[in-house]
Amino acid sequence: MVGAGFAGLAAAKQLGGSGFDVTVVDRHNYHLFQPLLYQVATAGLSPADIASPIRSILSRYKNIRVVLANVSGVSIDEGAVIAEERQIPYDVLILATGAQHAYFGHDEWSVHAPGLKRVDDATYLRRRILVAFERAESEVDEARRQALLTFVVVGGGPTGVEMAGAIAELARKALAADFRHIDPRNARIILVQAAPRLLPTFPEPLSQRAKFALERLGVDVRLNQSVTSCDSEGVRLGEVPIEAATIVWAAGVMASPAGRWLQAEVDNAGRVRVGEDLTLPGHPEIFVIGDTANCIGNDGRPLAGVAPVAKQQGEFVGQLLKARAAGRTLPRFRYRDFGAMATIGRKSAVAQLGPIRLHGLPAWLLWSAAHIYYLIGFRNRITVVLNWAWNYVTFQRGTRLITGLSGSRVEDMAAPAPMEPDGVGNLNR
């Protein structure tokens, strides 16, 4: 099994204690609770609050072995995964290698507009955001200072909405009193969405609610606008240039290169087209699940790359393998859609649960409860609750550390390693 994100971990847990001999390969030693990564990027939580060592999570299953390695390919003929110098043989292969941000043919933008998929991305963004305020404080040129205090978030899906809301709260609350020459409350936060509304996968009224809530936080929401260029000066929306020192990319994802490893048919987001049982057509021994898979849902459209889909697919594969071993079969994979949520800020979120739509405080309470519940590991759960309670009461942010650089100049910062677009390495989701 390759990848210990939501999908891979769910499958591993299903197979834990069974007669199968399971090897979990991941390039990271931890499982990352990606839905809260934006809180690391905005100094609300520490990386360790939302990540747990894979070995710890799986240590009680003696039939599971964990390997920390970069997977670079699959040899279907030999039945082996290629991981660094060695090959790991398999009888059954589960690929759950996730997705990475994509710049749709503009990879050169990645330097200026970092995305948010990995821990290192989040600490890098945190550094960029905090350093922008620091540089603004000592900048004497007014136009330059304004650019340093301008934050552009590209993409109006859940990640973009959450990032824009969190940056706005950071500037308006946590940092408000800490500077002498600038007023962080004057920071401009611009959320750019190419579609006619935010959160396009949500019901229309909730998109409206999200927009209002963001605007109340002072976020400038630009609908129907696309980024046409991105450089160290800022972005261009159509023909209009916006000077901004900080750009956050939340506009698109691309599946990991598992499709290329398998030489399989992929959709335009690089996802492998799988059958009803989540196997690669013609290969009942190869499963592709999670963000890496294009799996057709009940409505005839591909399922979204969200945690609940990944988890349910992982569980399904585990159950299917156990059924096969017992000589039985299972009906096809069916996704049970319990709804979707996105948070905007303190006491503000939108949620859809079947026919029920919530916004404001009730949605936020539900969002908080659900995320705490799903956070893996008891310790992380209480630390997160405590941090949130603290942030809620004080408006402070606990993890405002600028680490990983020796000076205060943005140019000095080491960006995280690029995400290997070319078939090298599986992604921890």
Next chain:
Amino acid sequence: MVGAGFAGLAAAKQLGGSGFDVTVVDRHNYHLFQPLLYQVATAGLSPADIASPIRSILSRYKNIRVVLANVSGVSIDEGAVIAEERQIPYDVLILATGAQHAYFGHDEWSVHAPGLKRVDDATYLRRRILVAFERAESEVDEARRQALLTFVVVGGGPTGVEMAGAIAELARKALAADFRHIDPRNARIILVQAAPRLLPTFPEPLSQRAKFALERLGVDVRLNQSVTSCDSEGVRLGEVPIEAATIVWAAGVMASPAGRWLQAEVDNAGRVRVGEDLTLPGHPEIFVIGDTANCIGNDGRPLAGVAPVAKQQGEFVGQLLKARAAGRTLPRFRYRDFGAMATIGRKSAVAQLGPIRLHGLPAWLLWSAAHIYYLIGFRNRITVVLNWAWNYVTFQRGTRLITGLSGSRVEDMAAPAPMEPDGVGNLNR
């Protein structure tokens, strides 16, 4: 004021709300509680648990301005600090720029034997230690596996003792059940001390206690032995080679280059010799405090580079400046020595408080209480308590994340930037 470690922050707080116009310059945006840095390096705490933003700490003092910048020199003639592109003028200068690890003429060892002074050092060491276990798990060569499971800590002062104890507990408890091919409990932890006893600044019986306690944890304590070479294969103690993948340098510190900035007289550890009022001789407007200063104590010997000395010196300078402004003077600086403590592991520490000597559980409880009390910021205090309680009950370590690298190979890891031995940058302590 340059440096916001214990000394600089204590001085700033004394001057907060006074008539002075105070500028605090630091290369980091946070104050680091260095005595607990070893817990970050051994996956017990997150960096944010032991660091607080300087701006937050000082935000209520409207007469204090915080500047995030690298200081590279002082122009005494012009009365200005040189920080990156600009000069920051001063009437009174307080230098509290700390110390860095020193390899005593063997700077080439720093690659193989990283020290522990900054947040980036700690996360780098955490990565090295955790990756060593991961690589051992997949290593087929027995000798190589043994080298990967060998950890050498160089230096038997408090940092060395604490690191050796913490690595031993990590291996014997937290990681014990998580691997399939290796038994982390078989890891060798070797503590090398050139002097005839551990903790030479403590009373002799406590050195004995510390040695016994470490040996009970399975640490191999080597007294009267010196490291004669250090490379990627391991260390050499005299003529005896020890193969080890992980070497931790806790053997020596060197003051930051403030002495060179001032062209002042320094001792052999690079510390500026200061007068009884902590000023540079001949310059009543320049104070040097904390680890950067060589200040003669009541017993005629230079005071040690520890937090209580730094704090008291900072407070003294703040009081002296306020007294001067009021037309008064203060008697010379006198260090009130309340004792010293070092922790070895769970329920195990040594402490000396004047005539009282404690070891074992009582010392550990005292150590815990004192460190929690002194941790800056209410939030950090409760998070740390919670983490400790959790680690205590479960023997687990909460922050076992290998971050900042894309693969599992040690060679891929980016070491933190070197510590600028040559006059560039002030050190956050």
